[in-house]
Amino acid sequence: MSVSLEEIAQRREHGPLRHMVRSQPFWVTVALVLICVVMSQVSEVFFTEDNFFNVTRNFAFIGIIAMGMTAVIITGGIDLSVGSIVGLSGIVVGMVLHAGHSLGAGIAAGLLTALACGLVNGILIAYVRLSSFIVTLGMFGIARSLAQVLSENHMIYEFGPDEKLFFALGGGTIYGFANPFILLVALIVVFMIVFRYTTWGRWVFALGGNENAARLTGVPVNRMKLSVYMLSALMAGISAVLLVGWQGAAINAMGTGYELRVIASSVIGGADLMGGAGGAYGAFIGAALIEVIRNSLLLAGVDANWEGTFVGLFIVFAVLLSKFRGMRSG
Amino acid sequence: MRLFELRGISKNFGAIQALTEVDLKIDAGEVLGLMGDNGAGKSTLIKIMAGNFLPSGGEIWLKGAKVEFHNPVDARRKGIEVVYQDLALCDNLTAAENVFLGREAKRRIGPFSFIDYATMFREAARHFAELKSETRPRDLVKQMSGGQRQAVAIARTRLSNPDIVLMDEPTAAISVRQVAEVLDLIRRLRDQNVAVILISHRMPDVFAVCDHVSVMRRGKVVADKPIRQTSPEEVTGLITGAIEFA
Numbered sequence: 001m002s003v004s005l006e007e008i009a010q011r012r013e014h015g016p017l018r019h020m021v022r023s024q025p026f027w028v029t030v031a032l033v034l035i036c037v038v039m040s041q042v043s044e045v046f047f048t049e050d051n052f053f054n055v056t057r058n059f060a061f062i063g064i065i066a067m068g069m070t071a072v073i074i075t076g077g078i079d080l081s082v083g084s085i086v087g088l089s090g091i092v093v094g095m096v097l098h099a100g101h102s103l104g105a106g107i108a109a110g111l112l113t114a115l116a117c118g119l120v121n122g123i124l125i126a127y128v129r130l131s132s133f134i135v136t137l138g139m140f141g142i143a144r145s146l147a148q149v150l151s152e153n154h155m156i157y158e159f160g161p162d163e164k165l166f167f168a169l170g171g172g173t174i175y176g177f178a179n180p181f182i183l184l185v186a187l188i189v190v191f192m193i194v195f196r197y198t199t200w201g202r203w204v205f206a207l208g209g210n211e212n213a214a215r216l217t218g219v220p221v222n223r224m225k226l227s228v229y230m231l232s233a234l235m236a237g238i239s240a241v242l243l244v245g246w247q248g249a250a251i252n253a254m255g256t257g258y259e260l261r262v263i264a265s266s267v268i269g270g271a272d273l274m275g276g277a278g279g280a281y282g283a284f285i286g287a288a289l290i291e292v293i294r295n296s297l298l299l300a301g302v303d304a305n306w307e308g309t310f311v312g313l314f315i316v317f318a319v320l321l322s323k324f325r326g327m328r329s330g
Numbered sequence: 331m332r333l334f335e336l337r338g339i340s341k342n343f344g345a346i347q348a349l350t351e352v353d354l355k356i357d358a359g360e361v362l363g364l365m366g367d368n369g370a371g372k373s374t375l376i377k378i379m380a381g382n383f384l385p386s387g388g389e390i391w392l393k394g395a396k397v398e399f400h401n402p403v404d405a406r407r408k409g410i411e412v413v414y415q416d417l418a419l420c421d422n423l424t425a426a427e428n429v430f431l432g433r434e435a436k437r438r439i440g441p442f443s444f445i446d447y448a449t450m451f452r453e454a455a456r457h458f459a460e461l462k463s464e465t466r467p468r469d470l471v472k473q474m475s476g477g478q479r480q481a482v483a484i485a486r487t488r489l490s491n492p493d494i495v496l497m498d499e500p501t502a503a504i505s506v507r508q509v510a511e512v513l514d515l516i517r518r519l520r521d522q523n524v525a526v527i528l529i530s531h532r533m534p535d536v537f538a539v540c541d542h543v544s545v546m547r548r549g550k551v552v553a554d555k556p557i558r559q560t561s562p563e564e565v566t567g568l569i570t571g572a573i574e575f576a
């Protein structure tokens with residue numbers, strides 16, 4: 001034979017450049033840059049350091065949750081409960097700190113609460129085999145209601161002995177970037193590596209591609225499913241801890257509507273609701289796009305109530321786009 | 331000592347009796363053809379041998395010991411590899427990832443272990459070359475032809491050194507040239523002393539490579555004969571029921 005195995009092993013149908021140009025995150029990035037360019041002409045405030053700081057911090061809370069959501073969506077599932085879990089975890093963190101416990105105890109309680117919600121979701125979906133839509137819709141109601149019950153509809157704004165530390169965690173900065181944004185960037189790197197270079201990451205994709213095939217080849221499908229819902233809830237818990245620290249108050253309505261923005265971020269970034277496709281960078285850039293549009297509307301003097309309309313339109317548009325791409329390639 | 335034997339295997343799915351008291355045996359280096367009409371129970375039998383289903387009754391004996399397979403990994407660990415009828419491929423993954431699905435090549439870096447793509451691409455390329463298949467390890471399975479998909483599914487069985495390879499219609503949906511290659515591969519497996527069970531609706535394939543043929547009808551084995559002592563006509567009769575038993 002004239003060609004070596006090495007050569008065949010390296011062969012690919014399309015070069016990396018072609019691959020990039022065909023990917024949804026690439027075009028979302030282009031759109032984002034275009035909006036930024038236009039906005040810098042339209043508004044003097046847009047390219048200020050303050051605005052940049054605010055925008056990046058605002059979408060960090062959504063972006064962090066979108067990392068977990070992306071994993072769920074890649075497996076072919078959905079998690080509608082993340083916004084409510086933010087509310088419940090936030091209240092739990094607030095109550096534990098308010099009662100005079102240490103920051104560590106508060107964070108642990110918040111994250112464990114989130115994980116417990118994820119555990120319930122995961123068991124019902126993976127082992128009882130209920131649909132993820134129904135199970136997480138149930139948790140959407142339950143977690144929010146529990147937050148209301150626990151808080152007795154009071155706002156918590158005193159956080160005990162570690163209050164300063166707690167506020168610094170969520171509201172502080174590192175090298176001029178908001179802490180949540182720093183964490184988001186770190187998470188993107190971690191998730192990019194995990195999705196591509198670990199068996200867990202590849203199995204997430206395998207599950208979304210062909211669950212039956214994954215099962216037949218020995219992938220622990222049920223355990224994998226459980227893990228993605230717990231991860232999604234954990235990300236919501238982390239976001240809640242930072243959010244309460246930044247806002248300096250915990251209210252039970254926190255995180256309301258987040259599920260829409262988080263799912264939109266993942267989907268705009270190329271996650272396929274049918275499963276099998278998606279990525280960490282996509283979720284990040286999707287979250288960024290939504291926040292920049294919101295910010296632009298604000299700066300352009302458009303009523304903030306239009307935000308939901310735009311986010312909704314973008315979800316539909318992103319799904320349409322991936323449908324057309326799917327038609328062309330297959 | 332017999333390599334592999336099924337004794338009185340039955341399987342029912344609720345009210346459906348898919349298999350009734352099936353006996354089957356195969357030795358190392360033997361190729362057994364398993365034939366039967368649609369719904370005769372061939373795939374169900376394969377799935378019991380592969381650990382996808384537990385039988386409702388009967389015993390499985392491997393190398394003189396009674397065994398139970400609770401899942402596909404169980405069966406694989408004991409030396410049984412399968413090419414499933416629907417191939418069990420993930421369209422959104424590359425050929426190499428599909429070949430290694432569930433047993434990825436890994437490399438440790440400190441406390442973490444990462445997927446070793448270089449090894450996976452190289453090994454997959456080697457297996458495809460052995461199968462004389464023009465399949466590129468980095469291509470997505472989504473874009474592949476029927477023959478290439480088949481090659482991916484078959485390459486999977488080459489990762490370990492199995493004693494038994496079960497193939498559920500590996501020659502359906504591929505070109506004549508590729509059929510010849512799959513049959514060649516089966517002969518090569520036999521020469522390496524592997525036992526192969528081949529399910530096929532194609533009479534010429536079965537008569538080309540098999541030493542034995544078992545015919546199933548409505549969940550029962552109605553004939554088990556050395557290939558030299560039968561003919562395509564007789565097998566056809568057995569499949570359709572024109573010949574009751576043989």
Ligand SMILES: Nc1ncnc2c1ncn2[C@@H]1O[C@H](COP(=O)(O)OP(=O)(O)OP(=O)(O)O)[C@@H](O)[C@H]1O
Nearest residue numbers: 343346348366367368369370371372373374375415
């Ligand atoms: N998971 C299942 N649940 C219920 N019934 C099943 C299941 N799998 C198979 N059956 C039934 O068992 C019988 C045997 O099916 P099987 O798939 O083994 O046939 P086959 O010989 O492989 O047919 P084909 O040539 O079409 O592949 C059929 O009646 C089928 O409907």
Ligand SMILES: [Mg+2]
Nearest residue numbers: 372373374415
């Ligand atoms: Mg079948």
